[in-house]
Amino acid sequence: MSEKLLEIKNLKTSFRIKDDYFAAVDDLSLSVNKNEVLAVVGESGCGKSALAFSVMGLHTRAKIDGNIMFKDRDIAHMSPSELNKLRGKEMGMIFQDPLTSLNPLMEVGEQIGETLFLHNKALSKEKRKEKIIDLLNKVGIPRPETVFNQFPHELSGGMRQRVMIAMAIANEPELLIADEPTTALDVTIQSQILELINELKDDMDAGIILITHDLGVVAEMADRVAVMYAGQIVEIADVHTLFENPKHPYTRSLLNSVPNANEAQDKLHVIQGIVPALQNLPREGCRFKARIPWIEDSAHEEHPELHEISPGHFVRCTCYKDFDFPESEEEKHGVS
Amino acid sequence: MWKFTIRRILIMIPQIILLSVLIFALAKMMPGDALSGMVDPNVDPERLEEIRDKLGWNDPWHVQYADWVGGLVQGDLGQSFRFKMPVTELVGERIVNTFWLSIATLFFTYLIAIPLGITSGRYNDTWLDQSITSYTYIGFATPLFIFALVMLWVFGFMLGWFPTSGSVSPGLQPGTFEYVMSKITHLILPAISMALITTVSTVQYLRSEIIDTKQKDFILTARAKGASETRVYNRHILRNSLLPIAAFLGFEITGLIGGTVFIETIFGYPGMGLLFFESIQLRDYSVVTAVVLLFGIASILGALLSDIILSLVDPRIRIK
Numbered sequence: 001m002s003e004k005l006l007e008i009k010n011l012k013t014s015f016r017i018k019d020d021y022f023a024a025v026d027d028l029s030l031s032v033n034k035n036e037v038l039a040v041v042g043e044s045g046c047g048k049s050a051l052a053f054s055v056m057g058l059h060t061r062a063k064i065d066g067n068i069m070f071k072d073r074d075i076a077h078m079s080p081s082e083l084n085k086l087r088g089k090e091m092g093m094i095f096q097d098p099l100t101s102l103n104p105l106m107e108v109g110e111q112i113g114e115t116l117f118l119h120n121k122a123l124s125k126e127k128r129k130e131k132i133i134d135l136l137n138k139v140g141i142p143r144p145e146t147v148f149n150q151f152p153h154e155l156s157g158g159m160r161q162r163v164m165i166a167m168a169i170a171n172e173p174e175l176l177i178a179d180e181p182t183t184a185l186d187v188t189i190q191s192q193i194l195e196l197i198n199e200l201k202d203d204m205d206a207g208i209i210l211i212t213h214d215l216g217v218v219a220e221m222a223d224r225v226a227v228m229y230a231g232q233i234v235e236i237a238d239v240h241t242l243f244e245n246p247k248h249p250y251t252r253s254l255l256n257s258v259p260n261a262n263e264a265q266d267k268l269h270v271i272q273g274i275v276p277a278l279q280n281l282p283r284e285g286c287r288f289k290a291r292i293p294w295i296e297d298s299a300h301e302e303h304p305e306l307h308e309i310s311p312g313h314f315v316r317c318t319c320y321k322d323f324d325f326p327e328s329e330e331e332k333h334g335v336s
Numbered sequence: 337m338w339k340f341t342i343r344r345i346l347i348m349i350p351q352i353i354l355l356s357v358l359i360f361a362l363a364k365m366m367p368g369d370a371l372s373g374m375v376d377p378n379v380d381p382e383r384l385e386e387i388r389d390k391l392g393w394n395d396p397w398h399v400q401y402a403d404w405v406g407g408l409v410q411g412d413l414g415q416s417f418r419f420k421m422p423v424t425e426l427v428g429e430r431i432v433n434t435f436w437l438s439i440a441t442l443f444f445t446y447l448i449a450i451p452l453g454i455t456s457g458r459y460n461d462t463w464l465d466q467s468i469t470s471y472t473y474i475g476f477a478t479p480l481f482i483f484a485l486v487m488l489w490v491f492g493f494m495l496g497w498f499p500t501s502g503s504v505s506p507g508l509q510p511g512t513f514e515y516v517m518s519k520i521t522h523l524i525l526p527a528i529s530m531a532l533i534t535t536v537s538t539v540q541y542l543r544s545e546i547i548d549t550k551q552k553d554f555i556l557t558a559r560a561k562g563a564s565e566t567r568v569y570n571r572h573i574l575r576n577s578l579l580p581i582a583a584f585l586g587f588e589i590t591g592l593i594g595g596t597v598f599i600e601t602i603f604g605y606p607g608m609g610l611l612f613f614e615s616i617q618l619r620d621y622s623v624v625t626a627v628v629l630l631f632g633i634a635s636i637l638g639a640l641l642s643d644i645i646l647s648l649v650d651p652r653i654r655i656k
Contacts, residue, residue: 056560080565088562095560100553104652105575114571115561151651167561 005207006032006055006175010066011076013047013054015278021063022278024050026231028066032175032207039210039222039239041254045275047231048211049096052179055209056093057083070175089119092168094197096180098160102152108163109148112136115170135166139196158189162196169200176201177209182217194221215258219243224312227251230275230287233306237313247315249295249323250288256325269325286317294326295319344643348636355632356408360401363625408629414622418615423626427608431630433503434600434607438592440523444531445588449538449581456539457546457577458569468539475536480529481598487529488602498525501604526603530595534588541584545577552576579649586642590635 011028014021024047032038040048053059055068057075068076070091075083087093095101103111112132116123123131129148136144139162152160161181168176178197182190194217201208210221218225219239226236227250235248246252253271273291281287286300304317388394392403407414413423456468492500499505503522508515549555550573558572596609604610608627615623647653 058556058559084562084564086562087560093560095553095557097553101557103554103558103572103576105579105650114558114563118562118567153652164557167557 003034004031005034005036005071006209007069008055008066009069011051011054011068012065013050013059014063014065016061016063017279020279022281024062024231024278025054026281028228028231028233030226030233030236032209034174034207035201035205036223037201037208037210037221039212039218039225040228041212041215041218041225042228043213043254043271043275045277046228048213048228049179050231051228052093052177052209052211055175055177056087056091058093085119088115088173089171090173091175091177092171092173094161094164094168094176094178094181097184098157098164099184101164102160104152107149107151108136108155111152112163112167112170115167119171131170132166135170136163138169138200139163139166140192141166157185158192161185161189161193165193165196165200169204172204173206174204175207175209176204177211179211180213181210182214183212190217197221215254227254230281232287232316233314234288234316235314236306241310241313245313247309247313247320248288248317249292249319252323252325253291286319288317289319292319292323295322299323340647341644344640348640351636352633355636356405356629357401359625359628359632360404362628363621364397364400366619366621404625413626413629416615416620416623418618418620418623423623426611426623427626427630430606430608430611433605434596434609436519437523437527437596437600437605437607438589440527441530441534441592441595442585442588444528445535445538448531448535449542450578452535453539453542453581454546454569454574456543457550458573460543460547465543469543472536472540475533478533480533480595481602483533484526484529484599484602487525491525498522503606522605526599526605529603530592530599534591534595537591538581538584538588542577542581545580546573549573549576579646582649583642583646585645586638586640589638589641593631593634 007029008031009029011025012023013025014023016022026047028047028051030038040051042048050059050062054062054064054076055070057078057080064076066076067074070086075086078086102108106114109129109132112135113128116128116131132148133144136147141147141159141162147155147159147163152163155163161184165181176197181197182193185193197208197210198221200206210217212218222239224236224238225242226233227242227248228234229250235242235246235251237245242251243255246255250271253269257269257271259265259268271291276282276290282290285302286304289295289297289300299319299322301318306314306316307318308314385394392400395403404414411424413427415421416423416426419426452468452471456465459465488500491497499522503519504515505518505522508518555568555572558568563571593609596607597612598609599605600607600609601613608630611623612627612631614620615627
């Protein structure tokens with residue numbers, strides 16, 4: 001096993017709504033190794049981005065409990081100035097929407113230059129420019145000399161995401177967090193961007209947390225996959241195991257809802273219900289219970305734990321043992 | 337850039353023509369004229385009619401309009417009945433005073449608005465923000481002419497820190513240091529009084545711009561780069577929030593015009609506002625129309641200035 005880069009232990013990220021705190025990420029533990037892509041998947045509102053933001057320390061109004069060990073330093077409870085020395089240098093982040101994630105009033109060169117400047121003030125202006133041009137070349141931007149002096153609105157969405165990537169990798173971080181990096185882009189650009197991230201990963205020997213809800217992206221990119229539901233990890237395994245032998249009802253439902261191009265389908269499979277809002281999350285018992293009502297209550301654990309069912313393959317709750325997809329519409333509405 | 341500016345200036349021409357028609361029509365629609373207000377009531381009305389004829393006041397409206405515009409184009413704004421001198425000359429003296437008063441007011445407006453707006457926006461929903469917001473509400477609710485009277489009473493009469501009327505002390509030689517200082521001390525109180533009230537809209541505008549900008553995605557990007565909070569504010573939030581404020585400058589000028597009428601009247605400051613007020617009372621219409629026309633042109637120029645500033649500072653609307 002390769003070296004551990006990031007280890008999250010019992011992370012709990014809570015937000016204040018009115019007078020109560022609600023955990024968007026609840027007692028979550030996972031680790032990322034060097035030169036590994038860990039995909040975090042789940043529906044919208046499962047706490048994937050809250051997890052990414054917690055690691056980067058970007059939450060301004062959240063309560064964070066637990067530990068986030070990055071190279072043996074606990075970044076969950078670091079002072080802002082210490083954290084600023086890490087962010088952009090040892091940890092980089094690529095955001096979801098390249099259209100809004102770049103400062104509209106700053107030239108591309110200046111924006112990338114800022115990352116370099118913040119972590120190496122001694123670098124001369126000329127050297128910095130050279131390095132920026134290099135970076136632009138590296139992320140596959142044509143005519144980098146021109147783009148250097150352009151504003152974000154003069155670039156296409158794919159180009160802007162390349163600029164974002166250039167910014168995130170400027171100081172060769174050891175950990176790269178990509179929060180749905182391709183969601184806002186069209187399909188052809190998506191694959192180019194993913195390819196680029198893959199290349200860079202091999203190049204830099206970095207650990208990557210890839211947050212996505214696109215299982216196609218997971219299959220293409222990930223080494224290991226963590227499936228999140230309602231702020232918790234419900235299943236974690238390496239990518240082959242997860243796709244070939246998914247266990248948790250949620251994972252199976254997610255995979256089941258991907259349309260299959262080889263089979264004629266009358267209708268798309270959906271997971272019934274929605275992810276409950278933060279205030280309404282069930283805090284006890286199996287959180288996925290409400291969305292699989294045809295499964296007997298007794299199948300669920302009272303305090304669902306992660307069970308290691310084979311080396312490196314963890315599943316939460318015992319309900320996976322009894323789970324199967326319903327055969328008829330009637331059955332779907334449940335026994336209880 | 338030049339193309340944009342030139343096109344923008346060309347748009348002003350029809351605006352100014354329309355403005356002149358409106359002002360002329362309004363002036364003609366007002367009851368009475370200079371003769372009905374100022375002349376000894378014992379004068380024979382037939383004699384008055386004769387004078388009106390001679391002045392061309394009984395001509396059809398389009399002839400009068402053509403005469404008026406013809407004069408304007410040559411820089412002749414007509415004769416003032418009260419001062420018995422050309423309006424152009426009269427306005428020339430006053431416009432300089434109003435210009436300096438406006439500049440001083442704008443200076444104080446931003447001097448107050450920028451720090452207050454930034455503090456209020458950065459620390460929103462704290463007691464600091466709430467007290468600044470309270471000030472803005474009080475400012476919105478206070479009529480300028482009452483506030484100015486209070487300021488005049490407190491700082492002019494009670495404390496005696498500032499002169500209470502005029503634009504310069506009598507007997508000073510123009511060009512000397514004392515003359516300039518006297519001009520400045522006469523400016524400060526009216527300018528601050530006006531700025532304290534007119535600045536509140538800018539404070540609120542800046543506050544909401546900052547609150548809006550700090551929730552934008554690119555602020556997260558800046559934090560993720562490792563920029564300190566101070567840097568995030570100075571380099572990313574401020575720059576984006578001050579942009580609309582800069583564009584607001586032109587409209588601020590329009591707002592100033594209304595303010596100067598009150599302020600100059602209360603402080604007896606010999607500028608365009610005071611001239612306007614006095615001329616209305618005495619039905620000195622050639623002066624009124626001239627002043628309104630100049631106010632109107634100032635507003636149009638203000639809007640032009642806004643557009644040019646915005647195109648200079650915002651790369652997104654820069655036209656190549």
